[in-house]
Amino acid sequence: MYRKQVRRRRAVLALLIVGSFALLTLTYGQGSNSLQRGVTAVFAPVSTVLDRALKPARDLINWVDETFDARGKNQKLEEELQVARKEAVSGKAALAENKELSALLKLDKSAAIPEGAEPVTGRVIALSPTVWFSDVTIDVGSGDGVTVNDPVVNGDGLIGRVTAVTGGTSKVMLLSDHSSKVSVRIVPAGVQGIVKASVGEPERLVLGFLNSDKSIRKGESVVTAGWHGEGIESRFPPNIPVGEVTKATLIEQEAQERSIVRPYADLRNLDTVQVLTGGTP
Amino acid sequence: MILTPKITIRLVLVGLFGVLLQLTFFSQVELFHVAPNVLPALVVCFGLLGGSMTGAVSGFAIGFLLDCLLIQPLGGASLVLIAIGYAAGTFRERFEIHSRLVVPLMCAVMTLLGELGFGAVEAMFGIDTSVSVLVVRDILIKSLFAFFLGWAIYVGMRRLVRPALVDEATVRRTRRPTVLGA
Numbered sequence: 069m070y071r072k073q074v075r076r077r078r079a080v081l082a083l084l085i086v087g088s089f090a091l092l093t094l095t096y097g098q099g100s101n102s103l104q105r106g107v108t109a110v111f112a113p114v115s116t117v118l119d120r121a122l123k124p125a126r127d128l129i130n131w132v133d134e135t136f137d138a139r140g141k142n143q144k145l146e147e148e149l150q151v152a153r154k155e156a157v158s159g160k161a162a163l164a165e166n167k168e169l170s171a172l173l174k175l176d177k178s179a180a181i182p183e184g185a186e187p188v189t190g191r192v193i194a195l196s197p198t199v200w201f202s203d204v205t206i207d208v209g210s211g212d213g214v215t216v217n218d219p220v221v222n223g224d225g226l227i228g229r230v231t232a233v234t235g236g237t238s239k240v241m242l243l244s245d246h247s248s249k250v251s252v253r254i255v256p257a258g259v260q261g262i263v264k265a266s267v268g269e270p271e272r273l274v275l276g277f278l279n280s281d282k283s284i285r286k287g288e289s290v291v292t293a294g295w296h297g298e299g300i301e302s303r304f305p306p307n308i309p310v311g312e313v314t315k316a317t318l319i320e321q322e323a324q325e326r327s328i329v330r331p332y333a334d335l336r337n338l339d340t341v342q343v344l345t346g347g348t349p
Numbered sequence: 350m351i352l353t354p355k356i357t358i359r360l361v362l363v364g365l366f367g368v369l370l371q372l373t374f375f376s377q378v379e380l381f382h383v384a385p386n387v388l389p390a391l392v393v394c395f396g397l398l399g400g401s402m403t404g405a406v407s408g409f410a411i412g413f414l415l416d417c418l419l420i421q422p423l424g425g426a427s428l429v430l431i432a433i434g435y436a437a438g439t440f441r442e443r444f445e446i447h448s449r450l451v452v453p454l455m456c457a458v459m460t461l462l463g464e465l466g467f468g469a470v471e472a473m474f475g476i477d478t479s480v481s482v483l484v485v486r487d488i489l490i491k492s493l494f495a496f497f498l499g500w501a502i503y504v505g506m507r508r509l510v511r512p513a514l515v516d517e518a519t520v521r522r523t524r525r526p527t528v529l530g531a
Contacts, residue, residue, distance in 0.1 A: 077402055084409045084431050091413075091424030096474065100420045107417035111369070115418070118373040129378040137382075195376035196419055197386040198467040199487045203419060205372070232420040239420035246471070246478045264477075268484035336379060 099216055099232035100239070108205075108234045115193045116207055130337065185305065185344040187221075188212050192338045193237070199268060202228075202245035206341060209236045213345045217303045219292075222341045225309035225332035226250070226292060230343060238343065243310070244270035244335050252310055253293040257284045260293050263310060263329055270335040273311060276326045288313045290329050305344070350399040356513040360395070363506060364407055367391045368414045383487050385494035387502065388415065389463035390456035392430050394503045396437025397452060398510060404434025429466035433459045449500075456499025461492040 095101060100108075190208035208214055210233045218230045220240045228242040241248055243265060250263045252275065261277030275290065290313065294306030315328035350356070367388065375385045388411060396404025412427030437455060446452065465488070507514070 080402060081405055081431070081435060084405055085428065088409065088412075088424040088427040088431065091427070092422055093424075095424065096422040098422070101423075104417045104420055104423070107414070108420065111418055115369060115373055118369055122370075122374045126374060126378050129380065133379050133381070192377070194372035194418060195384070196421075197371050197376045197384065197388060197415075198464060199484055199491070200464075200467050200471045201419075201421070203421070205419060234420065237420070246480075249477075264479075266479050266481045268481035268487055272481075274479060336382065 100234055104232075105234040108237050112193070112207065112234075112236045115205075116191075119191070119193045184346060185219075186213065186346045187342040188214060188345050189340060189342050190214075190238070191340055200246070202242040202248075202265065202270065202335070203231075204228075204240050204242065204338060206238050206240055206343070207236065208343060209233045209238050211235050212343075214238050214343050215345065219304045219308060219344045220341050221308060221344065222333050222338065224334070225311065226304065227331075227333045227335060227338065227341060229304065240341070242270070242335050243273060243331055243333075250304060250310065251293040251295050252290045253306075254284050254313065255289050255291055257282050257288055259284055263290065271330055272314075273329040273331055274326055275313070275329045284313055284316050284327060286313055286316050288316075350403060350510060351513045351515065352399070352403070353513060356510055359509055360399075360403075360407065361410075363509065364391070364395075364411050365414070368411055368418065371415075372418060380494070381490055383490040383494070385498060386460060386464070386491050387495070387498050388430065389433050389460040390495045390499040390502055392434040393437040393456050393459045393499065394452075394506045396434045396439075397441045397446070397455065397503065398506060398514065399438065400442055401435050401438030404436075404438030405431050406434070408432070408434030425470045426467070428470060429463050432466065433463050452503045453496045453500045456502075457492040457496035460495035460499075461488060464488040464491060 188208050190206035190212075192204045193207045194205035196203045206220075214230055214233050216230055216233060219226060220228050220230060226243065228240045228245070228248065230238045231241045232239040243250065243263065244267075246265055246267045248265050251260070252263050253260050254275075254277075259277050259282050261275050263273045263275050266272050266274050277284070290310045292304040292306055292308040292310060294304065296303055309332050311329040311331040313327055314330045352360075371386065371388050375387050378384060392404060392408045392411060395407035399407070408430030409427045412425075412430040413423060415421075415426045416423045437459060440455065468484075
């Protein structure tokens with residue numbers, strides 16, 4: 069009797085493990101399948117309601133975390149503010165000049181949203197619980213015009229791209245995901261490179277730049293370059309703000325051909341995002 | 350645990366609610382820059398209360414739902430959570446839990462192993478970038494969260510499935526009658 073029970077347990081365990089491997093083999097590399105679309109269609113409304121209901125509690129806990137964090141950042145921010153004030157004065161003059169030139173060249177006023185792209189606003193309703201994945205699920209999908217590879221931004225800059233869609237939800241792979249690669253350009257230096265993640269550090273991206281004689285400096289801005297090539301699946305339109313160079317020592321630039329970039333968007337704390345639909349080249 | 354239809358429905362609802370709560374709440378709050386992951390602890394509790402089969406099946410089901418809702422390749426999370434549930438259930442079948450520290454410790458250790466398991470599954474398909482040492486810190490903090498949350502989950506689940514627990518019924522039968530006026 070006992071042996072029979074043990075055999076049955078082992079058979080169930082083996083079945084579960086084989087089933088998991090079979091599912092993994094069948095679904096790896098696919099965007100989304102009909103089963104996932106069905107399950108998300110059922111649970112997306114529940115997730116949305118729970119997400120909204122739990123927002124006050126989430127905000128309270130995050131406020132506690134941010135309060136501890138803010139104490140350390142206060143001094144640094146005051147110093148940055150002084151520098152920013154000086155830059156703002158010169159920036160205003162440059163802005164006025166830019167307006168005139170843009171009118172002359174008939175350029176689009178908004179650099180962040182590329183021409184032809186239609187922004188669709190969505191909310192983050194689910195996040196991956198492990199440290200290894202940097203994916204979020206948002207509450208807009210193919211029914212709203214979202215397609216795979218659409219860039220996703222928030223008020224600060226690029227946050228990632230859509231990697232799978234269902235009728236009412238989409239999966240967004242963040243810049244901090246280990247498989248994310250974005251072709252970028254550094255302004256004003258003009259150096260081009262590829263931004264990759266550093267697993268476990270969403271506030272630190274690694275910029276591996278292509279061979280260039282020009283050097284880059286701390287504080288320079290990084291925007292999408294708009295090209296894609298071998299091994300780089302990014303199809304981001306050009307000139308979407310990505311982040312700023314925070315570490316660019318000559319040794320790193322010359323010996324390792326890399327520097328460190330801090331993304332403009334806070335990838336740990338996302339709420340409302342915009343999917344740029346219709347503009348994917 | 351005696352699995353009646355009523356108890357099975359309760360367990361299914363706990364699993365569903367656990368996954369939804371993880372995705373909409375725990376994954377989106379941060380303390381010390383780390384979001385808690387309660388799912389390994391939840392599966393440990395299933396295993397400790399129901400045995401190895403309940404642990405393994407619940408691990409598979411919770412992992413499957415998680416992968417479906419996150420639109421990830423199916424089976425990855427299931428593999429890790431099956432191992433956690435089966436290990437917790439086997440522990441329960443072989444040893445008696447005497448200390449109150451066993452459950453939270455088990456949740457913390459299994460969360461740590463679970464995170465390493467998720468990493469191993471991901472590495473199986475290739476990680477094409479650098480991995481920061483901060484991952485180790487994040488995993489340890491997640492385990493610490495599991496230590497504290499695990500006990501609460503266990504107590505809540507035990508209360509929910511109390512009528513089905515075999516040892517609970519034994520305790521009730523062997524309890525001495527209260528003598529009034531003594």
